[in-house]
Amino acid sequence: MSCYVTASMRNRETVLSELQNAVAEERRSQLRVLHLLREVERDGHYLEMGFPSVFEFATQSLGYSAGAAHRRIQSMRLIKTLPEMATQIETGSLSLCVAAKTQSFFKSEDIRRKSEGDPKLSLQAKQEIAQSMVGASMRECEKKLAEISPEAALPSEKTKELPRGKTLIQFSAAQELMEKLERLKCLLAHQNPDGSYEGLLGVLADMALREIEPKKPESAPPKDDAQTAFVSTVEKERSRYIPVEVKRRVFARDEGCCTYKDEETGKRCRSRFALEYDHAKPFAWGGETNEANLRLRCRSHNAYTAEKQGLTKRCVGVPTYLLVKICVISRSRPLPTP
Numbered sequence: 001m002s003c004y005v006t007a008s009m010r011n012r013e014t015v016l017s018e019l020q021n022a023v024a025e026e027r028r029s030q031l032r033v034l035h036l037l038r039e040v041e042r043d044g045h046y047l048e049m050g051f052p053s054v055f056e057f058a059t060q061s062l063g064y065s066a067g068a069a070h071r072r073i074q075s076m077r078l079i080k081t082l083p084e085m086a087t088q089i090e091t092g093s094l095s096l097c098v099a100a101k102t103q104s105f106f107k108s109e110d111i112r113r114k115s116e117g118d119p120k121l122s123l124q125a126k127q128e129i130a131q132s133m134v135g136a137s138m139r140e141c142e143k144k145l146a147e148i149s150p151e152a153a154l155p156s157e158k159t160k161e162l163p164r165g166k167t168l169i170q171f172s173a174a175q176e177l178m179e180k181l182e183r184l185k186c187l188l189a190h191q192n193p194d195g196s197y198e199g200l201l202g203v204l205a206d207m208a209l210r211e212i213e214p215k216k217p218e219s220a221p222p223k224d225d226a227q228t229a230f231v232s233t234v235e236k237e238r239s240r241y242i243p244v245e246v247k248r249r250v251f252a253r254d255e256g257c258c259t260y261k262d263e264e265t266g267k268r269c270r271s272r273f274a275l276e277y278d279h280a281k282p283f284a285w286g287g288e289t290n291e292a293n294l295r296l297r298c299r300s301h302n303a304y305t306a307e308k309q310g311l312t313k314r315c316v317g318v319p320t321y322l323l324v325k326i327c328v329i330s331r332s333r334p335l336p337t338p
């Protein structure tokens with residue numbers, strides 16, 4: 001017969017008391033993490049450090065898994081909209097999973113409403129929905145959200161790494177998209193004989209990349225042809241127009257990724273998402289639209305740089321980092337000093 005009693009064994013009440021204190025401390029730390037993440041997003045610290053998004057910062061710099069980062073970022077955005085929910089997270093009556101699911105639902109529902117020309121969810125509606133999630137399990141949360149809006153409560157898009165270099169992709173496709181995919185399956189049956197979605201997406205990806213990805217630049221720009229003459233005229237007249245050949249050269253030189261670099265650490269962003277051609281010396285300050293003055297920037301860092309230069313203001317917390325112009329530069333008005 002085994003004996004579980006040892007000289008160093010503490011009584012159950014002591015252990016449970018310490019455990020409860022540790023759990024309370026863990027929840028306080030969790031909430032502190034959310035507040036600090038909000039500060040990182042609000043003040044653009046992740047951008048300054050060379051990350052294109054808070055998600056990339058949380059996974060790469062803080063070491064969170066994709067799921068853990070997602071839950072914290074979504075929960076952070078929930079308490080940004082509804083600060084009163086912070087207390088529920090701290091007491092444990094609102095789990096991060098449920099908080100994140102509720103915030104994701106708000107976003108999906110707002111997108112759905114916008115597409116149908118309806119007003120967004122009101123703050124009061126969000127408060128009522130969030131309050132109804134207090135004490136709810138994940139299953140109960142999903143059930144309640146599906147009752148409010150079956151469409152917005154569909155499983156969110158996600159990817160999961162599998163063994164042997166495979167990735168599981170999950171998303172819900174609208175009927176219209178499924179009909180297009182089925183038509184493409186028929187049209188591309190010779191390249192994708194087994195009719196699988198993986199095979200079909202592979203063929204479509206190759207076709208799209210051939211079409212969209214900038215081609216390699218010519219070894220030397222053609223001289224004395226019509227295009228060169230046109231480019232010269234365009235540069236002379238100071239235009240934002242970027243000739244295809246210049247785009248190809250900039251894209252190849254910058255290795256097809258964002259060139260933003262943290263001045264302190266030297267970390268380069270290297271994001272390939274939503275790349276834009278940015279004027280190193282802003283066009284508004286007399287910067288030329290040529291290979292020497294152009295550089296690749298992801299949308300986030302393009303917006304961040306413009307904000308630092310006092311040209312635009314970044315919309316914090318909006319995934320697409322929409323730009324809001326805060327100054328209109330005209331010829332009659334003095335330009336800001338670079």
Ligand SMILES: [Zn+2]
Nearest residue numbers: 258269298301
């Ligand atoms: Zn970037």
